[in-house]
Amino acid sequence: MSRKSPITNLLFLLLIFLFAFSAAAKSRSHRPPRPCRHLVFYFHDIIYNGENAENATAAIVGAPAWGNTTILAGQNHFGDMVVFDDPITMDNNLHSPAVGRAQGFYIYDRKEIFTAWLGFSFVFNSTEHRGSLNFAGADPLMNKTRDVSVIGGTGDFFMARGIATLSTDSFEGEVYFRLRADIKLYECW
Amino acid sequence: MSRKSPITNLLFLLLIFLFAFSAAAKSRSHRPPRPCRHLVFYFHDIIYNGENAENATAAIVGAPAWGNTTILAGQNHFGDMVVFDDPITMDNNLHSPAVGRAQGFYIYDRKEIFTAWLGFSFVFNSTEHRGSLNFAGADPLMNKTRDVSVIGGTGDFFMARGIATLSTDSFEGEVYFRLRADIKLYECW
Amino acid sequence: MSRKSPITNLLFLLLIFLFAFSAAAKSRSHRPPRPCRHLVFYFHDIIYNGENAENATAAIVGAPAWGNTTILAGQNHFGDMVVFDDPITMDNNLHSPAVGRAQGFYIYDRKEIFTAWLGFSFVFNSTEHRGSLNFAGADPLMNKTRDVSVIGGTGDFFMARGIATLSTDSFEGEVYFRLRADIKLYECW
Numbered sequence: 230m231s232r233k234s235p236i237t238n239l240l241f242l243l244l245i246f247l248f249a250f251s252a253a254a255k256s257r258s259h260r261p262p263r264p265c266r267h268l269v270f271y272f273h274d275i276i277y278n279g280e281n282a283e284n285a286t287a288a289i290v291g292a293p294a295w296g297n298t299t300i301l302a303g304q305n306h307f308g309d310m311v312v313f314d315d316p317i318t319m320d321n322n323l324h325s326p327a328v329g330r331a332q333g334f335y336i337y338d339r340k341e342i343f344t345a346w347l348g349f350s351f352v353f354n355s356t357e358h359r360g361s362l363n364f365a366g367a368d369p370l371m372n373k374t375r376d377v378s379v380i381g382g383t384g385d386f387f388m389a390r391g392i393a394t395l396s397t398d399s400f401e402g403e404v405y406f407r408l409r410a411d412i413k414l415y416e417c418w
Numbered sequence: 419m420s421r422k423s424p425i426t427n428l429l430f431l432l433l434i435f436l437f438a439f440s441a442a443a444k445s446r447s448h449r450p451p452r453p454c455r456h457l458v459f460y461f462h463d464i465i466y467n468g469e470n471a472e473n474a475t476a477a478i479v480g481a482p483a484w485g486n487t488t489i490l491a492g493q494n495h496f497g498d499m500v501v502f503d504d505p506i507t508m509d510n511n512l513h514s515p516a517v518g519r520a521q522g523f524y525i526y527d528r529k530e531i532f533t534a535w536l537g538f539s540f541v542f543n544s545t546e547h548r549g550s551l552n553f554a555g556a557d558p559l560m561n562k563t564r565d566v567s568v569i570g571g572t573g574d575f576f577m578a579r580g581i582a583t584l585s586t587d588s589f590e591g592e593v594y595f596r597l598r599a600d601i602k603l604y605e606c607w
Numbered sequence: 608m609s610r611k612s613p614i615t616n617l618l619f620l621l622l623i624f625l626f627a628f629s630a631a632a633k634s635r636s637h638r639p640p641r642p643c644r645h646l647v648f649y650f651h652d653i654i655y656n657g658e659n660a661e662n663a664t665a666a667i668v669g670a671p672a673w674g675n676t677t678i679l680a681g682q683n684h685f686g687d688m689v690v691f692d693d694p695i696t697m698d699n700n701l702h703s704p705a706v707g708r709a710q711g712f713y714i715y716d717r718k719e720i721f722t723a724w725l726g727f728s729f730v731f732n733s734t735e736h737r738g739s740l741n742f743a744g745a746d747p748l749m750n751k752t753r754d755v756s757v758i759g760g761t762g763d764f765f766m767a768r769g770i771a772t773l774s775t776d777s778f779e780g781e782v783y784f785r786l787r788a789d790i791k792l793y794e795c796w
Contacts, residue, residue, distance in 0.1 A: 261576075288671040290688055292479055293501075294468065294486075294488045297672075310499075310688075312686050312715075312724075314685070314716050333714075334724065336479070338502065339503045340503065344521065346521055346537065348724065348743065350724065365537065365743065367539035367541045376572035377572070378570025380554075380569045380743060381756025388793055390570070391577075392572060451796065481668055482676060482690075483657065483676040483677045528710065533710065535711045535727065554758060555739060556739050580766075605766075
């Protein structure tokens with residue numbers, strides 16, 4: 230009996246290890262999992278309105294037949310497409326040093342309410358972060374928070390996937406928007 | 419001999435378990451895998467043509483130099499960019515209750531034949547589904563079926579990936595299109 | 608002692624196997640991993656400029672208030688949106704047989720420097736490749752190389768994910784661009 234026990238113990242250890250491994254593999258099916266990386270940033274969008282060419286970080290570049298590229302269209306801006314190159318900051322101050330640029334576009338895509346579709350990247354080139362995170366998804370602007378997908382990443386964010394929870398931290402009329410991006414990555418390489 | 423057999427049996431079980439596990443890990447390389455989730459929806463696109471402002475769910479917002487934002491351009495609409503907010507239904511009836519909205523854009527991107535590039539989301543907010551699925555990919559409209567990528571999801575579709583097979587279920591002239599989306603998810607969390 | 612050794616050996620083998628397996632699972636955290644697939648292509652973009660309708664493979668379809676859809680705008684083309692349907696070749700010769708089409712759009716999105724946001728697909732329908740690869744990401748054109756995400760794939764590239772490293776192989780004025788795409792897939796099914 231005593232002679233078998235070291236082997237038996239080893240077998241039990243192996244079994245425990247296997248079950249743990251198997252459980253880890255299955256843990257995907259339980260939500261919410263823990264993010265492997267968590268980042269919070271702010272970005273600042275100043276839309277060109279015909280008078281702010283100096284400061285504007287964004288501009289309308291597509292509009293429906295009833296709109297134009299200087300003033301956002303009626304019907305909750307349905308059809309307006311905006312290109313942006315917004316500074317990213319660590320805190321909610323527009324004048325804080327930019328740690329990167331949020332670059333891409335959004336399209337207002339509903340007549341009844343403000344909502345948009347987003348395709349953009351966070352491009353970092355600072356001592357802290359190098360590389361990019363790519364995002365896509367629906368942005369129902371009037372919701373307090375809305376989730377878009379992190380569809381990929383490069384450099385420090387190689388092959389990343391996850392969820393970015395956006396919230397409107399502040400706005401001034403229809404010209405300035407400050408967005409908070411709470412980024413949770415669930416696939417890290 | 420008989421004293422070793424329980425341990426030996428256990429070892430064989432372990433080996434079988436390991437091989438099964440290893441096989442499961444490798445099964446990725448064999449196609450087609452089984453989807454972890456399968457959904458079918460219809461969505462309905464009514465393009466604004468200058469006369470149907472009431473019913474239109476989509477509008478041209480970008481056009482090439484030789485086109486405009488009211489009438490789809492020649493050369494298979496090459497360069498026309500359309501924004502849409504289409505009702506999603508469970509069956510092929512435009513008047514069935516909408517279970518969500520298909521929101522995003524497509525761009526006709528070939529002169530020789532109808533083909534488009536799609537970026538859009540299915541946004542659900544019903545008792546059955548909450549959350550969104552995000553899509554991107556090429557849509558060669560004249561093919562009976564065409565596959566686009568499910569590049570992410572939120573809410574009930576947290577971190578989803580997969581393939582959506584689109585088919586044109588019906589159309590009327592160049593104004594109304596009904597698309598069937600057969601969505602197979604291969605990564606479910 | 609000698610009677611236990613076969614079992615002990617088996618146990619050691621199992622342990623080695625387990626550690627190897629565990630190491631493989633963890634290898635994700637070490638960079639750079641080895642791609643499971645590596646492909647190199649060239650694609651050729653000829654932008655419509657009002658005079659080259661015959662040869663043009665791309666056209667401006669969105670522009671800011673200060674621009675138009677025939678000539679690329681000032682301020683590093685900020686706000687210009689271009690739709691393209693470019694031939695893909697295996698080598699750097701525009702006149703080599705096309706193995707597929709690069710279809711989608713880019714938007715110049717910075718005033719201070721040439722940089723763009725890309726959403727596009729490689730669509731293959733040759734004896735060698737069938738299916739599509741979908742891409743998204745920031746393209747800082749003045750960098751020698753820049754990485755965008757492979758966000759999905761269909762057909763032969765079912766569920767693919769990876770990184771495409773783009774470089775400008777050649778250009779003529781602001782009309783012709785030849786891009787080299789070095790595609791490394793890290794998720795293959």
